[in-house]
Amino acid sequence: MAESMQGLKRTHRCGELTAALEGQQVTVMGWVQKNRNKGGLVFVDVRDRSGVIQVVFEEGKTEAGLLEKAAKLRAEYVVAVTGTVEKRSGAVNESLATGEIEIIPEGLRVLSESQTPPFPIEEHTKTREEVRLKYRYLDLRRPDLQRNLMLKSRVMTLTRQFFAEEGFLEVETPMLGKTTPEGARDYLVPSRIHPGCFYGLPQSPQLYKQLLMCAGMDRYIQIARCFRDEDLRADRQPEFTQIDMELSFVDVDDVIEVNERYLSRLFREVLGIEVQLPIRRMTWQEAMDRFGSDKPDLRFGMELTDVSDVVKDCGFGVFTGALDQGGTVRGLNVKGQGAMPRKKIDKLTAFVKDYGAKGLAYVAIQEDGSVKSSFAKFMTEEEMASLIRAMDGEPGDLLLFAADKQKVVWDSLGALRVELGKQLELFDKNAFCFVWITEFPLLEWSEEQNRYVAMHHPFTMPMEEDLPLIDTDPGKVRAKAYDIVLNGNEIGGGSVRIHQDDVQEKMFEVLGFTKEQAYSQFGFLLDAFKYGVPPHAGLAYGLDRLVMLMAGQESIRDVIAFPKVKDASCLMTEAPTPADQKQLEELGLLVKKEEKTADEKSL
Amino acid sequence: MAESMQGLKRTHRCGELTAALEGQQVTVMGWVQKNRNKGGLVFVDVRDRSGVIQVVFEEGKTEAGLLEKAAKLRAEYVVAVTGTVEKRSGAVNESLATGEIEIIPEGLRVLSESQTPPFPIEEHTKTREEVRLKYRYLDLRRPDLQRNLMLKSRVMTLTRQFFAEEGFLEVETPMLGKTTPEGARDYLVPSRIHPGCFYGLPQSPQLYKQLLMCAGMDRYIQIARCFRDEDLRADRQPEFTQIDMELSFVDVDDVIEVNERYLSRLFREVLGIEVQLPIRRMTWQEAMDRFGSDKPDLRFGMELTDVSDVVKDCGFGVFTGALDQGGTVRGLNVKGQGAMPRKKIDKLTAFVKDYGAKGLAYVAIQEDGSVKSSFAKFMTEEEMASLIRAMDGEPGDLLLFAADKQKVVWDSLGALRVELGKQLELFDKNAFCFVWITEFPLLEWSEEQNRYVAMHHPFTMPMEEDLPLIDTDPGKVRAKAYDIVLNGNEIGGGSVRIHQDDVQEKMFEVLGFTKEQAYSQFGFLLDAFKYGVPPHAGLAYGLDRLVMLMAGQESIRDVIAFPKVKDASCLMTEAPTPADQKQLEELGLLVKKEEKTADEKSL
Incomplete structure (x- = not known):
């Protein structure tokens, strides 16, 4: 009692x-x-x-x-x-x-009083996550999860305080918004008053924050809930939280400057860690060339080396074939791993196949200087020697090569580099290594849609010096876009936005939008742009991921009070659940599944 | 250019x-x-x-x-x-x-550059609100709306800072939750992965915040978006924002104490106004008896007087008839309005009819002491004299009476009091008059459902001394519930929650829930209550209304960046809009309207 x-x-x-x-x-x-x-x-x-x-x-x-x-x-x-x-x-x-x-x-x-709980309340539990999520109210009593949520609360408080002091206004933007077919899939909310019509839950407050700039709010901040109805990968949630901001009358450097001071204060006050300012910057091109990734983990080296020129006339058809088709050959020098067993190399080969590579070519330099290689027989000794030289290969090193289209080579060697970094413990787990990635391509060619799509979104400003290329070579145009990367994770990103009518029109043209299509989706923004738009730029952090990294956790579920699992359901409340018939009727909706049953019966 | x-x-x-x-x-x-x-x-x-x-x-x-x-x-x-x-x-x-x-x-x-805007950007515009909402990005450039949003931002910042300093943790609770048929109507979100199943957008984080107390979070704060799919009255929005909190190991006084310090600091730092502490407290019974309202505007007097005893044997059938049916007769003394024209009194009569009253009986005391009255002829002079005495009537006063069921009399005279307060300018518009209303009834009888329903929600704690009444006279049981009222507006409310199994079971029994019904709706909370629940209590403010009052505005739309209109649509984005057929197919949904068209065609 x-x-x-x-x-x-x-x-x-x-x-x-x-x-x-x-x-x-x-x-x-x-x-x-x-x-x-x-x-x-x-x-x-x-x-x-x-x-x-x-x-x-x-x-x-x-x-x-x-x-x-x-x-x-x-x-x-x-x-x-x-x-x-x-x-x-x-x-x-x-x-x-x-x-x-x-x-x-x-x-x-x-x-x-309490019944015996289904698992003991203790740190570093071995209990299956499914059970913990079903009894989340007990799981959250564990000191590690409590620390995580306390850290997150502290991050949110400090974030708001910092930006308030910097003149940012917190403005709430609607959750019940307009749904647009562009981009990821929206969650829809049926309207009862307008049957057959739907709101969309926001994927981000992007359009609203740009409108707030048009409205003269000058600086905006919101810790905003966002929604994406995508199939969940690890570390994705159907609802997630962004630290979302936008600034008027600024350019790239202004956004970076205020955010560097933010990150520095955040890490100092929450973790007691000094972030070295200014944070290093790297162009997208450099990041891809050196690390095969637009979110390079700079806690360790082991950079990619382009050996296309070295092997272009060699006898190995896999290399020259890739080059003939406009591809590239690049390698990683895994220092001191020349004795890696063949089985382990096979596993790495299987690993890169997930990234589209057809295989890995390897050269294992023995301690005596001799070479074991999957392709030595296709090369002259001289060709092999110059390849090893190009790779700075020394006795005891393992050289791994991929040859394919540039994107495939970057993706597979970039991922392989990170995987090897983890396996070989090449970095300090307690280090926090930031880098800004800048000058992203404005456009990406979509094979699926057979057109250019915006790499960030259609409102991203091209770099002034690349504007002339937009008609002649749109794929080459760089954008005033930037990501902030921490330990190989993109924790935030943003861009300067287009604020000029004519540039925006050109952009839609390149993206293959007719005027009508652009208007039906973004009409209110395009209208707003007719009445005096300040130059503006913004940035958004993924709060959950940021806190996960600060807390040293492996999963964002460990920094979210009530997360969902892979099928977007909640193991505690069992949401989503079938709706009441009365509710559906009020919304003027029928669930199709039931109709099918009726059809079958009538057969 | x-x-x-x-x-x-x-x-x-x-x-x-x-x-x-x-x-x-x-x-x-x-x-x-x-x-x-x-x-x-x-x-x-x-x-x-x-x-x-x-x-x-x-x-x-x-x-x-x-x-x-x-x-x-x-x-x-x-x-x-x-x-x-x-x-x-x-x-x-x-x-x-x-x-x-x-x-x-x-x-x-x-x-x-800018086209000529559809209305000038200036304070105190006369432009129709519909036009302003369509071009909200221009409307928001007006200095008055900018001031409102800046004030709101300041309120949010200060609120979070205050509660963080008091040991509250900010915890985000899910938006995609479980829908429950109890209470107001949920907005539903169809699930694509589980066709035929739906999430509900939260009407408040009530269950989650109680679970956070079960989880040992101790003190929780969130400025939380809430949703209600109700027909909109003035000053209601389909989505609105609560300052939502919950505390463990506390009773009524603890919640009131921390919130008084909050309100005092908020009004001092944002408006430069000192709130007199402690804030006055009034029981629900006293508020109803004296002001006919559970959110009395205490900026002025003109209290209700119960004259039932005085008129119980008089000759006026309207009075005695109401009393015979268990009703009440109460009056307002409108000082100095004895000369109010009959036409104006007729308007007030029409006004109270909206609140269910059949009419208003009046006594106008002339300066010479004589009386004009709608019912003098049914009373002896002595009866009239004692009625006037009971009302403290003096020459020049207007006495207005309603006779009906208690609720109707309270509602109509309570509303009439406020209306007259405004018309006669009986109060200082710049005053801020707070009052806590306490000891609300636990239950309300619902004629519609022919059962008791919870006045706050089914988790509200009864007052200990009234617990024995719960079986014998449930309508008399008072709750540990409290509202904070400002100038006649409820700006917040909350309660101590039930944390005992047996009391909660009794509560569901009184509300007519079977065990199965209770479990299907609140099972995860009832489960949580089996594993050690701290006594806990909470409170939530309506942020928009609070800011509206602080900003001296008449409409919450003036403190919301992108509000919706009465039919829950957005005049700027035109949301909600018809969904893409592909989107509906993915969700396994059919819009019924279209089906009807098909049927009609087939006839």
Whole structure:
């Protein structure tokens, strides 16, 4: 039976108690972490979000009724304990922040009892994630998840404070917006008042924030919920959160400058880590050439080397064939791995095939300078020697090569580099290595749609010096777009936006939009642009990913209070669920599945 | 043609310029507010969110090309002006914060041109709201709306800062949740991966925040978007924002205490207004009896008087009839309005009919002490005299009476009181008058459903001393619920929650839920309650309404960047819109309307 806490007031959280309070009467409230009964002594550990404190009930010292009550406590009972803080009579517990002290109790109330929980509430649990997610309210009692959510809260508070001090206004933009077929798939919300019509949940507040710039808001910030109805990969959630901002009367450098000061303050105040400013910048082209990735992990080297020129006349058809088709041959020098077993190399070959590569060619330089290679027989010794030289190959090194279209080579060697970095532990796990990637291509050729598509979005500004190329060689046009990358993860990205009618029109033309198509989707923005638009630019961070990295976690689910699983369902609430028939009728909707059943019956 | 701002950097916002900067070179960027051409002088007012600055181009002094360019500027062009701050040569403009100074320009760039806007960008516009909402990006340039959004941003920042300092954690709860048929109508979101299944957008994070307390988060805050698919009345939006909080190990007084400190700091720091603490408290019963409202406007008196006892034996059948049916007779003394014309009284009678009253009985006490009354003929002089005495009636007063069921009398006289308060200007418009309303009834009888329904929600804790009544007289049970009322508006409300299994079960029983029904809707919460629940309580403010009152606005649309209109559509984006056929197919949905058309065709 639950006792009331009437008349009681908590004086401290458990973890706030220190030896400085010795002799003082306190009242703590929390969950029973454990309860040990040892020769007339009952030790009860009480836990709350701040930590754990030991309460010692002692035969002869503690009132008999209290002692009996304490002995009956079980894990996860909620209790209120009033007592006096004393230095521990027994050994100090070094593993506990409050390990020097204990409470000698004068009062105990059981505020709520508990059944035996389905898994113990402890750090570094081995319990399957499915079970933890079903009982998320218990999982969230574990100190590691509590720390994660406390860190996230701190990040959000500090973020808002920083940007408020910098003159950014927090403005809420609508969740029930207009759905557009462009880009990722929207979540739709049927309208009851307008049957057959739908709102779209925002994939980002992009259009609204640009409109706020048109509206003269000057600087905007929002920690905004965003939605994407895509098949979930690891580390994707159907709803996720962006730190979203936009600034008027600025260019690339202004956005970068304020965000560097933000990141520096965030990491200093939350993690006590100094971010070296200015953060290094790298063009997209350089990042791809050197690391095969637009989000390079700079905690380690092992860069890609372009050996196309070296092998262009060699005897190995895989290399020359790729080059003949306009492709490229690049290699990685895996230092000191010349003795890697063939089986392991085969695994790496399987790995790159996921990225479209047909295979990996390798050269293992033995300690005696001789060479084991999958393709030595197709090359002269001289060709091999110059290839090794080009790769800075030394005895004991393993050289890995991919030959294919440029994109395939970048993707597969870029991923392989990161994979090897992890496997070989080439980097400091506690390092935080930032880099800005700039000058992204404006457009990407879509084989599927047989047209150019915007690499960021259709409102991204081309670089002024590349404007003349937009008619002659659109694929070469670079954009005023930038990503901020941390340890190989894109944590944010943005761009300067187009604010000129004529450039925007040209952009839609290149993207193959008719005027009507552009208007039906973005009409209100194009209209707004007729009435005086300030030059503006913005950036958005993925909050969950940022916090995940700051917390040293592997999954964004560990920094989200109530995440969804891969099929976008919630294991705790079981959402989504079938709707009430009445609700569907009000919306003027029919669920097709049921109709099919009816058809089948009529057959 | 738009010029680039490359090479230019804004040094100040327009409103930041002061006489202290005299002689200094500055660059401002903003919109042309107006442009006057006067005998070789061109005066250009440049506006941004901070204010307006005058730029003076002068023949002979300004370079000719610049002067010509300036003369061609039109309203809402976006410009960058570089020049020197000087004391005004002409008269100081007292109505402008920067009225002492002007810029003598050395450079001018037109960053963006503008068509003539559909309405002028000015304060206190007379433009129809429909037009303003269609061009919201222009409407939001008006200084009054800019001030509102800046105020709202300030409120949000300060709110988060205050609660973070008080140990509250900001935790994000899901938007894609489980839909429940109880309460207001949910917005549904069809699932593509689970065809025929739906998420519900949250009406509030109520269940999640209680789960966070179960999870040991201790104190939670979120500025949370909420959704209700109801027919919109004035001042309702389909999506709205709550300042939502929950606290563990607390009772009513703790919640009130921290929120009083919050309100006091908020009003001091944002408006410079001192809130008198502690804020007055009034039970629900007292508020209804004295003001006919659970959100009384205490900026003025004119309280209701119960005259049921006085008139119970009188000859006026309307009074005694109402009393015979268990009703009540109450009156308002409208001081000094004894000479109110009959026509005006008739209008007030029509007014109360909207609240269910059958009419208003009146007594107008003339200056000479004689009486004009709609019912004097049914009463003896003595009865009338004692009625007037009971009402503290004096010569020149107007007494208005309603006789009906208690609820009807409260509603109609409560509304009439507020209406007369406005018409007769009985209160100081700049006053902020807070009151806590406490001890709400736990249950309300629903005629429609022929059962008790929860007045707040099914998790509200009954007052301990009323627990025995829950079986014998459930309508009499008071709840540990509280509202915070400002100037006759409920700006927030909350309650202590049930944290005991047995009380919760009893509650569902009284509400007529079977165990299965309770489980199918709230199973995960009831499950959570088996594993140790801390006593907890919470509160939520309606952010939009709070900011509306702080900004002295009449409509919440004036404090929301992109509001919707009465039919829940957005006049700017035209959302909601018909969905793409492909999107519907992916969701396994059919729009019924189209089906009907097909049927009709087949007839």
